[in-house]
Amino acid sequence: MVVNESGIGHGISHGIDQLDFSAYLKDLAALIAMESVSGHAQGNAAVITFLQQRLAAIGFEVEIHGAEQTDQPLIIARWVKGSGPVLVMYNHYDVEAIAESEQWLSEPFTLTARDERLWARGIADNKAVLLARLAVLEARIEQGEPLPDLVWLIQGEEEVGSPVAHELMPDILGSLNAFICLEETGYVRDGVPLIFYRTPTNAAESGLAANELLSSLNSALYAGAGRFENRTLSKFGPCPMVSNLPAGAFYLGFGPNDYQARIHRDNESMSDTLLQQYLSVFDDFLDWTINTMTHTGICSGTCNECVA
Numbered sequence: 001m002v003v004n005e006s007g008i009g010h011g012i013s014h015g016i017d018q019l020d021f022s023a024y025l026k027d028l029a030a031l032i033a034m035e036s037v038s039g040h041a042q043g044n045a046a047v048i049t050f051l052q053q054r055l056a057a058i059g060f061e062v063e064i065h066g067a068e069q070t071d072q073p074l075i076i077a078r079w080v081k082g083s084g085p086v087l088v089m090y091n092h093y094d095v096e097a098i099a100e101s102e103q104w105l106s107e108p109f110t111l112t113a114r115d116e117r118l119w120a121r122g123i124a125d126n127k128a129v130l131l132a133r134l135a136v137l138e139a140r141i142e143q144g145e146p147l148p149d150l151v152w153l154i155q156g157e158e159e160v161g162s163p164v165a166h167e168l169m170p171d172i173l174g175s176l177n178a179f180i181c182l183e184e185t186g187y188v189r190d191g192v193p194l195i196f197y198r199t200p201t202n203a204a205e206s207g208l209a210a211n212e213l214l215s216s217l218n219s220a221l222y223a224g225a226g227r228f229e230n231r232t233l234s235k236f237g238p239c240p241m242v243s244n245l246p247a248g249a250f251y252l253g254f255g256p257n258d259y260q261a262r263i264h265r266d267n268e269s270m271s272d273t274l275l276q277q278y279l280s281v282f283d284d285f286l287d288w289t290i291n292t293m294t295h296t297g298i299c300s301g302t303c304n305e306c307v308a
Contacts, residue, residue: 016283019139021276024131025118029111031127032120037097038160041071047093051075051154054134058141060152066164072156074165076172079137080149085179087150087289088249090241091130092158092184095122102266117260117269124261124270129185129278130154132256136282148289151176153241165240178246179293182285183233183253188274193226193281196233196253198245213250213292220288221254221281236264254281 031050035043048064055062055077066073072094080086098108098121106112108121118128133152140147153172155165173181187194195218199210218226232242233253245251256274257263 016136016139016279019135019279021279024135024279025111027135028118028123028128028131031131032111032122033109035109036072036094036122036156038072038094038157039097044071044094044156048073048075048156051077051093051134054138055152058138065168070157070164072160072164074156074168075152075154077152077154078150079147080151082149084149085177085248085293087148088173088176088178088181088241089133089150089152090182090184090239091133091152091154092126092156093130093154094156094159095125095127096159096264104266108266108268113272116272118272118275119267119269121268124185124257124268125263126158126184128270128275129255132275132279133282136279136286140283140286146290148286148293151178155240161237162240166238166243169240170244173241173244173246176246178249180289181241181245181249181251183241183251183255185255185257186233186253187255187257187259188271189227189259193222193254195221195226195228196231196251197228198230198232198251200249201247210250216292217252217285217288220284226254254285 031047034046034050036047037043052062052064052075060077060079063076063078064073065076075093098104102108106114106119110120111123112119137147139145153165153169155162157164183196186196195214197214214228215224218224218228232239232251242251256270256278258271258274261270262268
């Protein structure tokens with residue numbers, strides 16, 4: 001359950017029909033309570049089962065890789081209906097262990113609402129966004145809305161160096177015809193959403209106009225109010241996706257974290273408002289991805305039209 005200390009009210013989602021934010025919070029509270037830290041086999045198994053069942057229920061093909069090596073294996077979920085380029089999404093389900101020096105104002109594995117923020121270990125890194133993406137995918141499928149072809153990589157060892165992911169992802173990513181590789185999250189700084197990006201190393205060959213593509217993305221997600229930063233999301237070690245980006249893929253990162261999040265520290269939190277907004281932003285991103293792949297001719301291989 002969500003412990004509510006501040007009277008935050010939650011109704012129907014903003015921008016996505018039939019997605020109940022209160023139901024999302026109940027699921028998030030359950031996910032937070034699964035202590036998916038290194039060495040906690042039960043907590044990790046619970047998260048894997050939760051994600052595997054939810055994804056399979058909506059038609060994703062789900063594979064578990066590396067289970068013979070670790071209690072925190074890599075999950076690969078596929079929604080691929082054609083033979084063209086795919087959207088690759090990256091997330092992780094593990095969280096940083098609680099250090100003895102941390103001084104929490106509420107129980108770290110109990111989702112708590114206070115001061116217009118949500119507090120818990122893993123809320124910002126990375127369970128809130130992971131579940132938000134899943135909730136939007138579920139809502140779109142329930143409503144009969146389309147999805148782009150996508151491959152979702154959800155690893156379980158981000159906080160301990162990603163040994164299995166670093167071993168497996170070079171071959172996995174190398175085998176995908178990736179159009180976009182979407183980072184686990186992103187940031188809003190002083191009210192301005194940031195869009196991290198890297199253009200493909202073979203952008204000139206692909207025929208895609210990077211500036212037009214990024215401009216259309218900013219318009220679709222933030223009505224042009226986002227700010228671009230030509231870099232990857234800052235992390236505490238090498239990222240297995242970033243280290244193995246396919247040559248033809250755009251790297252993008254955006255999300256609801258702010259600079260009060262205190263990732264890896266006590267009293268980790270996320271803005272309630274920014275999280276609700278992210279549900280709509282991610283929904284818009286999926287529409288933009290479908291539209292962009294269609295109108296650039298990238299699905300047909302012609303690559304001869306400008307971004308709409």
